[in-house]
Amino acid sequence: MRSYRMKPLLLFLSMFSCAFCNAQSVSFKSLGINLGGLAEMYDVHTNISIFNDHHQVELGLSWKPVSNKFAYYGDFTYVVFPVQYQYHFMVKKVVHLDLNAGLQFQYYVSATLPDYLKITPAIGLSYTKKMMKDKYYVRGGLLAFIPAFTLIDKYELFGYTGSSWLVWPQVGLGKYLH
Amino acid sequence: MKNRLFNFLVLMLFLSCSKDKNNQLLGPGIILSTDVPPPMWYDLKDYLKANGVKITFYTQGYQLMDSAGKAQTRLLIADGHELAHHTTTHLHADDFLSSHSIDEYMQQEIYNMDALMQKDGFTTTTFAYPYGDFTNKSDEYLLKRFKNIRKIISPYAYRKIEDTDQVYYRYKGVKVFYACSIDKKEKYPVEEILDALDKAKSSRSALSMYCHMISKGEPELNTVYALDFADLDRIIQRANKLGLKYYRACDLTE
Numbered sequence: 399m400r401s402y403r404m405k406p407l408l409l410f411l412s413m414f415s416c417a418f419c420n421a422q423s424v425s426f427k428s429l430g431i432n433l434g435g436l437a438e439m440y441d442v443h444t445n446i447s448i449f450n451d452h453h454q455v456e457l458g459l460s461w462k463p464v465s466n467k468f469a470y471y472g473d474f475t476y477v478v479f480p481v482q483y484q485y486h487f488m489v490k491k492v493v494h495l496d497l498n499a500g501l502q503f504q505y506y507v508s509a510t511l512p513d514y515l516k517i518t519p520a521i522g523l524s525y526t527k528k529m530m531k532d533k534y535y536v537r538g539g540l541l542a543f544i545p546a547f548t549l550i551d552k553y554e555l556f557g558y559t560g561s562s563w564l565v566w567p568q569v570g571l572g573k574y575l576h
Numbered sequence: 577m578k579n580r581l582f583n584f585l586v587l588m589l590f591l592s593c594s595k596d597k598n599n600q601l602l603g604p605g606i607i608l609s610t611d612v613p614p615p616m617w618y619d620l621k622d623y624l625k626a627n628g629v630k631i632t633f634y635t636q637g638y639q640l641m642d643s644a645g646k647a648q649t650r651l652l653i654a655d656g657h658e659l660a661h662h663t664t665t666h667l668h669a670d671d672f673l674s675s676h677s678i679d680e681y682m683q684q685e686i687y688n689m690d691a692l693m694q695k696d697g698f699t700t701t702t703f704a705y706p707y708g709d710f711t712n713k714s715d716e717y718l719l720k721r722f723k724n725i726r727k728i729i730s731p732y733a734y735r736k737i738e739d740t741d742q743v744y745y746r747y748k749g750v751k752v753f754y755a756c757s758i759d760k761k762e763k764y765p766v767e768e769i770l771d772a773l774d775k776a777k778s779s780r781s782a783l784s785m786y787c788h789m790i791s792k793g794e795p796e797l798n799t800v801y802a803l804d805f806a807d808l809d810r811i812i813q814r815a816n817k818l819g820l821k822y823y824r825a826c827d828l829t830e
Binding site for chain 1: 601727729733734735736738739741742746747749750751752753754771774775778779780
């Protein structure tokens with residue numbers, strides 16, 4: 399593996415470790431898995447509660463199912479780093495509705511072509527329920543990708559828009575790490 | 577300390593993204609290819625020329641082409657279209673290679689047709705897989721013979737064409753690229769294809785699409801493996817209005 403292919407992984411591991419360490423100083427942290435949503439395929443993420451139980455930030459890394467490889471097409475391999483903020487409306491003690499705002503960082507790597515980073519914003523609504531004495535949670539919802547993109551490569555940084563709103567389901571489950 | 581380390585890593589990530597300096601941006605464009613021999617589009621020769629369109633003709637079964645077809649092919653190449661390789665018998669590469677060697681595949685499907693074409697003064701530098709079927713081994717061997725290979729893809733997971741990054745290309749130097757079909761069988765509203773062209777313009781990239789025959793209502797061409805001429809015309813008029821450049825497959829690798 400050429401060294402630059404390690405960069406996205408390095409970036410993610412840095413984000414992940416910083417977030418995970420910082421989470422020790424706040425009310426709770428969790429580790430979970432998402433299907434759909436901001437991820438291209440599967441998404442393993444860590445949640446960090448900030449300020450109080452109403453605010454939450456999630457960082458993730460998605461990978462291709464049934465494979466240890468990242469997603470691939472043609473001359474490119476790509477890695478997806480979802481970053482999502484959630485605001486929780488507490489419905490009951492163990493149930494909350496979440497307003498989600500996220501950014502999908504999609505980093506495309508090629509052996510012969512310039513790498514590039516594509517950033518896509520998304521918004522959504524989900525429902526989260528704590529289970530088994532607040533040890534676990536399940537979540538379901540919808541996330542809509544806003545057709546406004548930012549693209550960064552060695553030549554330029556620019557934004558562009560599309561006309562298609564992509565709506566994906568988001569299903570997740572995880573464990574709180576108290 | 578942690579924050580400083582993190583910021584340093586992010587900075588290093590972007591500062592160190594330098595690679596082959598020969599790569600160049602393509603710019604907004606359209607890579608339009610067809611998987612039929614040039615004579616099947618010869619009736620459109622004047623129309624394509626008048627609109628500045630360049631097509632890549634992935635040609636299979638060259639051994640079946642008659643002398644009139646060869647003459648038409650020469651005239652289309654003279655207009656700037658590309659003659660490209662699409663195998664001798666249009667078989668499924670993965671199926672064939674499950675019971676034959678890669679050398680047999682290359683001889684039967686590539687070199688035999690190469691020899692016939694060269695005898696008539698034709699050469700090809702790019703290739704597309706029939707049905708889009710391939711193996712890692714066929715990729716490896718074909719990339720020794722051709723400058724690039726075209727594969728096929730369909731938008732998935734509720735995506736439209738414009739959501740499918742795999743058919744948008746920003747740089748020269750491509751070795752393997754994809755195209756999505758716009759034949760009638762896909763049932764895309766032509767507006768979706770026009771939106772995809774708009775995206776090529778706004779994202780400063782070249783959109784790769786392919787089809788087979790062009791139908792003007794002829795019963796023999798009224799198949800699902802055809803695009804109506806009226807739809808092709810709308811696509812070309814929109815591409816020209818947007819100022820999209822026409823790229824052939826050979827233009828992607830220089």
